[in-house]
Amino acid sequence: MAVRGGAGLLAVLALLAGPATAQPRETLTIGITQYPSTLHPNIENMAAKSYVLGFTRRPLTAYDPNWALVCLQCETLPSIENGLAVREATPDGRPGLRLTYRLREGLKWGDGTPITAEDLLFAWQAGREDATGFGPAEFYRSAYELRVIDPRTIEMRLDRVTFDFASMGDFQPLPAHLERAVWQADPRAYRTRTLYDTAPTNPGLWSGPYRVSGVQPGAGITLARNPAWSGLAPQFREIRIRTVENTTALEAQLLSGQIDMIAGELGLPVEQAAALERRARGRFHVEYRPGLIYEHMDTNLDNPVLADRRVRQALLLATDRARIVAQLFDGRQTVAHGPVNPLDRMADPAIRQYPYDPARAAALLEEAGWRPGPDGIRRNEQGARLVLDLMTTAGNRSREQVQQVVAAMWRQAGIEARIRNEPPRVFFAETLSRRRHQGLAMYAWISAPEAVPRSSLHSDEIPSAARNFSGQNYPGFRNAEMDRLLEALPTTLDAEARRPLWARLQAIYAEELPSLPLWFRQDAHVWPLWLEGVRPTGHLNPTSLWAEEWRSR
Amino acid sequence: MSIPARLLQMLLTLAALSLVFYLLLGLMPGDPIDLALTADPRLTAADAERLRALHGLDRPLWARYLSWAGAVLRGDFGYSRLFARPVLALIGPALLSSLALLGLALGLAVLAGVGLGVLAALRPRLGPAVQGLAALAQAMPGFWLGILLIILFAVTLGWLPAGGAAEGGEPRWPFLVLPVATLAFGHMAAYARHALSAMRGAMADPWIRTARARGASEGRVALRHALPNAAVPLITLLGLDAGSLVSGAVITETLFARPGMGKLIFDAVMGNDYNLALVALLLVAGVTMLGNLAADLGQRALDPRLA
Numbered sequence: 001m002a003v004r005g006g007a008g009l010l011a012v013l014a015l016l017a018g019p020a021t022a023q024p025r026e027t028l029t030i031g032i033t034q035y036p037s038t039l040h041p042n043i044e045n046m047a048a049k050s051y052v053l054g055f056t057r058r059p060l061t062a063y064d065p066n067w068a069l070v071c072l073q074c075e076t077l078p079s080i081e082n083g084l085a086v087r088e089a090t091p092d093g094r095p096g097l098r099l100t101y102r103l104r105e106g107l108k109w110g111d112g113t114p115i116t117a118e119d120l121l122f123a124w125q126a127g128r129e130d131a132t133g134f135g136p137a138e139f140y141r142s143a144y145e146l147r148v149i150d151p152r153t154i155e156m157r158l159d160r161v162t163f164d165f166a167s168m169g170d171f172q173p174l175p176a177h178l179e180r181a182v183w184q185a186d187p188r189a190y191r192t193r194t195l196y197d198t199a200p201t202n203p204g205l206w207s208g209p210y211r212v213s214g215v216q217p218g219a220g221i222t223l224a225r226n227p228a229w230s231g232l233a234p235q236f237r238e239i240r241i242r243t244v245e246n247t248t249a250l251e252a253q254l255l256s257g258q259i260d261m262i263a264g265e266l267g268l269p270v271e272q273a274a275a276l277e278r279r280a281r282g283r284f285h286v287e288y289r290p291g292l293i294y295e296h297m298d299t300n301l302d303n304p305v306l307a308d309r310r311v312r313q314a315l316l317l318a319t320d321r322a323r324i325v326a327q328l329f330d331g332r333q334t335v336a337h338g339p340v341n342p343l344d345r346m347a348d349p350a351i352r353q354y355p356y357d358p359a360r361a362a363a364l365l366e367e368a369g370w371r372p373g374p375d376g377i378r379r380n381e382q383g384a385r386l387v388l389d390l391m392t393t394a395g396n397r398s399r400e401q402v403q404q405v406v407a408a409m410w411r412q413a414g415i416e417a418r419i420r421n422e423p424p425r426v427f428f429a430e431t432l433s434r435r436r437h438q439g440l441a442m443y444a445w446i447s448a449p450e451a452v453p454r455s456s457l458h459s460d461e462i463p464s465a466a467r468n469f470s471g472q473n474y475p476g477f478r479n480a481e482m483d484r485l486l487e488a489l490p491t492t493l494d495a496e497a498r499r500p501l502w503a504r505l506q507a508i509y510a511e512e513l514p515s516l517p518l519w520f521r522q523d524a525h526v527w528p529l530w531l532e533g534v535r536p537t538g539h540l541n542p543t544s545l546w547a548e549e550w551r552s553r
Numbered sequence: 554m555s556i557p558a559r560l561l562q563m564l565l566t567l568a569a570l571s572l573v574f575y576l577l578l579g580l581m582p583g584d585p586i587d588l589a590l591t592a593d594p595r596l597t598a599a600d601a602e603r604l605r606a607l608h609g610l611d612r613p614l615w616a617r618y619l620s621w622a623g624a625v626l627r628g629d630f631g632y633s634r635l636f637a638r639p640v641l642a643l644i645g646p647a648l649l650s651s652l653a654l655l656g657l658a659l660g661l662a663v664l665a666g667v668g669l670g671v672l673a674a675l676r677p678r679l680g681p682a683v684q685g686l687a688a689l690a691q692a693m694p695g696f697w698l699g700i701l702l703i704i705l706f707a708v709t710l711g712w713l714p715a716g717g718a719a720e721g722g723e724p725r726w727p728f729l730v731l732p733v734a735t736l737a738f739g740h741m742a743a744y745a746r747h748a749l750s751a752m753r754g755a756m757a758d759p760w761i762r763t764a765r766a767r768g769a770s771e772g773r774v775a776l777r778h779a780l781p782n783a784a785v786p787l788i789t790l791l792g793l794d795a796g797s798l799v800s801g802a803v804i805t806e807t808l809f810a811r812p813g814m815g816k817l818i819f820d821a822v823m824g825n826d827y828n829l830a831l832v833a834l835l836l837v838a839g840v841t842m843l844g845n846l847a848a849d850l851g852q853r854a855l856d857p858r859l860a
Contacts, residue, residue, distance in 0.1 A: 217812070252704070258716070
């Protein structure tokens with residue numbers, strides 16, 4: 001939107017700003033750029049909802065800021081070694097697992113009702129029912145049985161054995177004493193009648209250190225301390241989360257003291273944060289945290305030009321990603337060499353890298369039969385010019401800038417990039433999902449720690465009319481060894497045994513380059529100098545899950 | 554055409570518009586589930602099919618329209634997928650916010666614009682200055698002026714909030730000053746130019762000479778004789794602006810992070826929230842038509858030749 005154009009002016013003139021109005025330390029006001037469409041933990045998935053719910057409810061398990069899986073509401077993570085996970089056969093004879101989870105002692109909903117195994121049973125029953133409309137239902141299809149052993153213990157049976165079995169993702173207790181009646185009345189209407197949206201200030205819905213005390217649709221959510229919380233007491237009496245979609249306006253509200261901090265998960269782009277840090281030095285702490293958002297350019301391997309691996313490698317060698325990161329992003333993005341984040345424990349530091357090397361790029365293109373033409377653009381033997389579409393999401397200023405720089409770099413290598421951008425909904429819903437991109441498509445994937453990229457790399461996941469365009473292998477990548485690795489990885493329980501599989505996966509990716517890696521985006525967390533204890537995670541579990549540790553100096 | 558006939562025509566137009574809006578929204582690329590797929594990497598193809606069936610998105614567009622129209626006739630305007638609330642419960646507060654913002658801005662723009670136009674018509678040496686100011690107001694993008702006002706009054710001086718809306722017991726007016734000023738400055742230009750032009754024309758009419766010959770003061774000539782005649786085109790302009798009272802001002806609302814109809818409509822269209830987008834767009838169309846009707850009636854009252 002055009003209003004972004006004012007960010008530079010705002011940043012320059014912010015020098016004139018006086019000190020921000022001091023906020024009482026009893027309250028903390030946080031700015032984010034998105035408003036959650038629902039507060040129900042299992043209906044729809046969006047970053048804003050995860051952020052708000054981080055304060056107000058706790059899942060069974062989560063990845064902590066060190067990317068380690070931990071129990072939040074359970075006592076012990078199940079493992080084969082501790083006997084809480086047991087291999088067994090499913091009723092139809094397939095390999096399966098039996099998991100035992102025990103809730104921590106003293107957990108209560110905000111109205112004082114104890115959190116029990118019945119709440120987990122209700123969550124499971126609602127998720128198993130298709131009409132309920134929970135988002136990802138893969139877990140509920142797999143968890144074919146759940147038994148209440150005692151008020152704090154459940155036993156769950158899964159119809160598959162995967163290494164990440166202990167991670168319960170979004171599965172968490174739902175307040176059966178409030179929600180079961182609503183759900184039972186009409187499961188199809190549950191998503192519009194859940195108390196999470198019709199009466200979100202009901203304290204009995206919340207299990208975190210804070211509860212929702214006020215909602216201003218589209219504008220903000222106010223949180224108050226949850227008196228029934230049994231963990232570390234949070235310091236702030238009230239937390240106000242304000243939605244300001246435009247980042248220029250968000251920065252203005254920060255500078256004027258209307259908000260105290262900007263959440264990195266849904267805040268300023270790194271370049272804007274870096275400019276703010278330089279110009280308002282000494283007023284805010286800016287913490288950059290590499291995340292799991294993987295910016296890349298998908299190829300289309302049905303295009304005969306891109307089907308040649310040498311051309312794909314030459315394209316990457318001709319792209320000076322380090323310079324782009326330095327000049328456009330203040331050096332704040334992490335250059336990617338593959339789809340696995342360097343912070344992931346399965347990242348292979350020995351993965352093949354493609355530093356900027358125009359001479360090597362030229363040699364590869366010569367080898368592939370593309371020789372310089374009179375206009376500087378290479379031609380093949382038939383005289384066809386080396387022209388490739390380069391698409392991205394229209395209106396994304398950052399990507400459009402990168403696109404211009406990449407096109408200029410490729411031109412120096414004798415490759416003409418024909419820029420064709422589309423609005424995000426057209427780009428994703430029509431072009432990519434139907435593999436209508438003819439050349440390269442720049443966008444981002446978001447993943448989780450050690451997420452197996454089956455949907456984007458397995459040959460079964462190539463969208464086609466025959467399979468109703470499901471799957472996300474948009475390049476159309478087919479590699480038998482990659483398929484075998486993607487099938488073996490989830491079922492290899494021993495982490496050390498998975499490591500060589502991951503290394504091989506990354507090696508194939510780096511050699512074949514079905515997509516050209518660009519960088520992993522960083523989150524820029526901006527908070528006041530008086531605030532401490534915020535621990536950015538960089539993954540899907542937000543900082544707010546540990547908000548009780550936040551303190552003011 | 555009589556007033557009841559005009560109202561009937563409006564209802565028929567709204568019914569036709571509802572079909573057009575529904576088809577246009579439904580034919581946009583992607584549906585809510587496509588959007589969900591891009592936001593949640595864990596959603597599988599099976600999840601997408603299940604959710605499409607659950608939301609009725611697997612049915613033909615015409616069948617969905619008929620269901621929607623039938624529900625509306627029963628008084629059920631549906632549920633917003635984007636905000637998880639009944640549509641009418643969302644539109645009410647947004648409409649009030651936009652009415653306050655746009656009503657004040659338009660009122661200020663009319664007062665200042667017409668005042669400047671009349672002044673320039675009475676004092677021709679002020680004409681270039683007024684025209685220059687009007688040109689500046691028209692040329693300056695609202696978001697640019699808004700940012701300048703935020704920097705000066707919110708960031709540097711700290712006198713006014715940079716955006717948002719009043720909460721709890723906070724006074725509301727400080728949150729309205731900057732957005733109203735931003736919007737009013739842009740709108741003022743059109744009223745000033747039209748008022749100046751209309752007043753110049755009216756002041757040259759023969760009855761003005763007669764009024765002067767009868768000894769009326771310049772002020773009385775301008776306000777009692779010229780202005781009512783010059784008001785006819787201004788009322789047309791005001792009628793056309795009526796729709797914006799409920800359509801909101803998306804850029805101003807976004808810049809000042811104010812919940813309002815402009816932002817609501819933008820979010821609903823971009824987020825494929827059919828129920829919300831349809832009702833909001835129909836409301837804008839309806840109020841625009843009512844505004845035009847009111848303008849016609851006002852013109853007839855001022856100029857009997859139009860009756």
